[in-house]
Amino acid sequence: MTETLEPYPSVSDVLRIPELAAGAPELVTGDTGLERRVRWAHVVAGREAPGLLDGGELVLTTGAGWPPGHGESAELDALMRTLVVADPAGIVFELGTHFDATPPALTAACVAHGIPLIVLHRVVRFVQITQRVHQRVLAAQNEALEARAEVHAMLTELGLNRSPVDYVVDRIAATLGSPVVLEDAGHRVVAWSGGDAGVLKHWAAPERLVHGADPDLPAAATRVPVEAQGTRWGWLTALPGPPHAAGRETVLELGAFALALARLADADGETWLDLGSKRLFDAVLSGRYSGERELASQLAAGGLPLEHRVLLGATLTGTGDFGAHESLEAAILQTALRRAVAPEARVILAPAPESLGAPRTLLALMSFPPGDPRLSHAATPQQHPLAARLAHEIGMMLPETTPPSWRAHLSIGVTATRPRALISSLERVAAAGSPAGSPAGVSAATRGATPARVTVQLAEERPLAYLVRGLAAAPELQEFASSLLDPLFEHDRMSGTGHSGDLVTVLAAYLTHPTNRSLAAQQARMSRSVFYQRIALIEELTGAELADGETIAALTVALLARGEL
Numbered sequence: 215m216t217e218t219l220e221p222y223p224s225v226s227d228v229l230r231i232p233e234l235a236a237g238a239p240e241l242v243t244g245d246t247g248l249e250r251r252v253r254w255a256h257v258v259a260g261r262e263a264p265g266l267l268d269g270g271e272l273v274l275t276t277g278a279g280w281p282p283g284h285g286e287s288a289e290l291d292a293l294m295r296t297l298v299v300a301d302p303a304g305i306v307f308e309l310g311t312h313f314d315a316t317p318p319a320l321t322a323a324c325v326a327h328g329i330p331l332i333v334l335h336r337v338v339r340f341v342q343i344t345q346r347v348h349q350r351v352l353a354a355q356n357e358a359l360e361a362r363a364e365v366h367a368m369l370t371e372l373g374l375n376r377s378p379v380d381y382v383v384d385r386i387a388a389t390l391g392s393p394v395v396l397e398d399a400g401h402r403v404v405a406w407s408g409g410d411a412g413v414l415k416h417w418a419a420p421e422r423l424v425h426g427a428d429p430d431l432p433a434a435a436t437r438v439p440v441e442a443q444g445t446r447w448g449w450l451t452a453l454p455g456p457p458h459a460a461g462r463e464t465v466l467e468l469g470a471f472a473l474a475l476a477r478l479a480d481a482d483g484e485t486w487l488d489l490g491s492k493r494l495f496d497a498v499l500s501g502r503y504s505g506e507r508e509l510a511s512q513l514a515a516g517g518l519p520l521e522h523r524v525l526l527g528a529t530l531t532g533t534g535d536f537g538a539h540e541s542l543e544a545a546i547l548q549t550a551l552r553r554a555v556a557p558e559a560r561v562i563l564a565p566a567p568e569s570l571g572a573p574r575t576l577l578a579l580m581s582f583p584p585g586d587p588r589l590s591h592a593a594t595p596q597q598h599p600l601a602a603r604l605a606h607e608i609g610m611m612l613p614e615t616t617p618p619s620w621r622a623h624l625s626i627g628v629t630a631t632r633p634r635a636l637i638s639s640l641e642r643v644a645a646a647g648s649p650a651g652s653p654a655g656v657s658a659a660t661r662g663a664t665p666a667r668v669t670v671q672l673a674e675e676r677p678l679a680y681l682v683r684g685l686a687a688a689p690e691l692q693e694f695a696s697s698l699l700d701p702l703f704e705h706d707r708m709s710g711t712g713h714s715g716d717l718v719t720v721l722a723a724y725l726t727h728p729t730n731r732s733l734a735a736q737q738a739r740m741s742r743s744v745f746y747q748r749i750a751l752i753e754e755l756t757g758a759e760l761a762d763g764e765t766i767a768a769l770t771v772a773l774l775a776r777g778e779l
Contacts, residue, residue, distance in 0.1 A: 222251040223350045225304040225330050228272060231350075233342040237308065237334030242321055247330040252303040255347035257340050261293055267300035272347055274340045275305070277312040287319070294319040304330040310337055354459075361459035362468070365389060369472040379476060379489055380405040383450075386469040390462055392455025396440070396473065398448040401429065402517035404490040410504075413453060418514035438466045442474040447486070490516060491564040495577055498637050499567070509633045513579070518562050520633060523581045524589060527627040527640030529566065530604075531575040534619040540574060542613075547576055547622060550607035554600060558583050566644060577640060589629065600626065601670035608667055625671045642681075643673050682774040695772035701755040717755070720748040722778055724760065725770050 226248040229239060241248075253270035260279035267273070281289040294317065297305070305324060307316060316333050324331040368389075372382050379396065387394035387408030395406040395413065403417050416429040431437065434454035440447050450470045458465055477486065494516040496502075503509040510520055518525075530551055536543040548563050555561045559582040566575040582589055588600040601624050608622055627643035630636040673679075685691055702717045709715075716738070723738040723745075724731070735745035749760060758765045 222253050222270075222354050223347070224248065225250050225252060225272070225332075227350065228252055228304070228347055229332065231343065231346045233338060233346055234306070234332075234334075237336045237338040239306075240333045240335065242316055242331040242333050243324050243329070246325070247304065247328045250303045250330065252347060252351065254351060255344040257344065258297075264293065264297040264300055267297075267302060269301040271302050273297070273302045273305045274308075274343060276308045276310075277317070280312065280317075290317060291319040294323045298323040298327045298329055301327075302329060304332060306332045306334060306343075308334040308337065308340075310335075357459045358461060358464075362461075362464055365460055365465050365468050369468050373472050373475055376476075376479075379473065379486065380407070380493065382469065382472060382476070383407045386450070386452075386465065389465055390452050390455050390458055393453045394466075394469075395451045395453075396448060397429075397451070398486055398490070399446060400517065401449075402490060403494075403515040404448065404486045405493060409453070410508075412508060412511070414511045414515035416453075418511040436462050436466050438463065438470045440470045440473050440477065442471075442478055447474065447477045488564070491562050494562060495564040496567075499641065506632065506634055509637070513562075513633055513636075516562055518560055518579055518581045520581065522584065523631075524584055524586065525630045525633070525636040525639075526580040526582065526589070527630075527636055527643055528578040528580065529575050529623075529625045529640075529644050530578060531623045531625075533574075533621045533623050535617045536620050537615055537617045538613065543574065544576070546608065546611050550604055550611060550622075551576070551578060553607045554603040555580055555582070555588070558586060559588070575644070577644060579636060579640060598626070598670050598672065600624075601668055605666075605668040612667065620667070621669050622667060623669045623671065625673070627673045639673070678770065679774050682771055685775075691771075691775050695775040698756065698758075698769060698772040699776060699778075702752060705751075705755055714748070717748060717752055718773075718778055720745065721752055721769065722773055724749060724752075725766060725773060728760075728766050 228234065229248075251270065252272045254272070256267065256271040256273055258264060258267075258273050258275040261281070263279075280293060281287050297320075305320070307313075307320065309315065316331070321331060323329075368385065369382070372385060383394055383396050383405040384407040390408075393406065393409035393413040395417065396404045397417065398404055401417065403414060406413065416431050428449075429451070431451065432454055435451060437449055437451045440450055450466055450473065452462060452466050455462070494512060497512055498509060503512060514520055530547050532540075532543045532547060544565070551563065552561055559580055561578055561580045563576050563578050566577050588603060590599050604622070604624060625643050627639035630639050682691070699718070702721065705713060706715045706717050720738050720740075723734045726737060727734040731745065731749075732742060735742045738745055738748075740748075752758075753760055756769075758769070760766065760769075
């Protein structure tokens with residue numbers, strides 16, 4: 215573990231010691247280097263003593279045994295260079311015993327190396343000063359040891375409790391009193407805490423995403439690797455903040471060690487990958503950003519390039535019986551989509567929250583280079599290049615035991631070039647996408663596949679659904695939908711003779727194929743005669759004529775707003 219001088223007293227602290235203040239100190243070099251840390255105090259005398267310094271000491275000297283300082287002295291100049299090259303924390307030079315003035319060579323060497331030079335104009339007892347400095351150094355060391363033990367105990371407890379990675383980062387940030395960011399080996403932000411999203415600007419540079427470069431951090435930032443057993447999984451970075459008794463770098467290294475142990479227990483790295491994506495989606499979908507710039511920073515820090523790129527929102531949903539645990543289904547869908555966009559494009563994936571998207575739905579934010587062939591216009595949905603690529607990848611991984619009825623449903627939004635438009639596109643396509651049944655615009659992604667495992671739905675093929683679902687939360691639209699559909703919902707909730715409970719389903723099938731009642735009856739899975747009876751009952755309950763074009767449009771909007779179409 216790298217040693218840090220942070221807990222030690224600074225030269226500025228030492229200047230406040232009464233025994234030193236009694237010597238009428240003068241800062242010959244001004245305020246330069248006063249923040250340098252003092253790890254010990256050492257009295258220097260003779261020409262050979264400077265070579266014995268280790269660095270970081272407060273040097274106390276009267277110039278005893280030095281070459282005379284009158285006029286030019288090459289020997290004295292060489293000695294002064296040797297003294298400052300040893301990198302002392304500061305030099306206290308007492309006048310009167312051997313020198314009446316500060317040697318110019320000493321002043322010049324201190325200025326050149328940023329080392330504070332304190333001249334004492336009165337005679338003091340060096341032994342008292344060294345005692346006081348050593349007391350402070352030892353007290354600081356004890357405090358550092360206690361603080362280090364406290365931090366180590368806290369992080370060990372978090373590890374034993376198997377605390378989530380983001381909570382560990384939260385505790386490290388609270389301990390240091392500054393923002394802390396955890397990134398993976400590809401410099402994508404996994405978790406961050408201790409500040410607003412503005413801190414992520416350091417991870418959002420376009421060239422960093424393209425070339426995998428380190429973030430451009432402030433000089434006072436502290437950065438340590440997260441690694442164990444010869445494997446580096448990422449970096450833990452603390453932005454500038456107040457000093458810590460244990461040393462900021464020490465705290466960060468202890469935190470990195472705790473995170474590395476947790477990473478060892480997560481052999482596949484899914485925790486890091488899922489956490490970073492989930493936190494990003496939670497933030498952008500809940501509106502936790504102050505503007506376009508902050509939103510762009512969060513997306514870019516999460517690994518999604520934005521500058522000079524074509525952005526696309528989509529959802530990917532497993533439908534039907536998968537025949538195995540849902541975790542395997544989710545893993546296949548995620549891996550297949552990542553492979554489908556690789557290597558030129560980037561994708562961020564996360565499970566859809568309950569309020570957005572159907573169960574077993576993944577949200578996807580994708581970034582493509584301009585002119586990418588996977589975004590090419592297709593004559594029909596089943597010919598969409600991205601969907602075809604996805605179908606191929608799923609076919610490579612799908613277990614042979616998967617039931618024939620299982621499908622992966624891909625809903626693709628409209629393309630965007632700005633972050634806000636991308637998020638809006640994702641929200642609307644998640645609401646408009648409906649893998650149930652065979653709505654208009656949903657087709658097999660591959661011709662001749664047996665079975666066709668991927669269906670695709672394009673937002674541009676269902677512009678009305680895309681528009682209405684985006685406005686579905688408006689009270690006026692919900693009131694409009696209720697006024698038209700409540701008689702049908704009420705009838706479906708009732709039981710007994712004449713109450714089949716399927717009027718809304720029948721209406722959805724009819725509106726999907728308004729010019730072909732036979733096909734609509736087939737979709738509703740009932741005979742044509744029974745279907746026609748249901749249509750007549752719907753017209754009676756709503757007082758509407760289903761052959762009227764305006765009525766069809768109004769009912770379509772109502773069903774879309776209620777999520778039934």
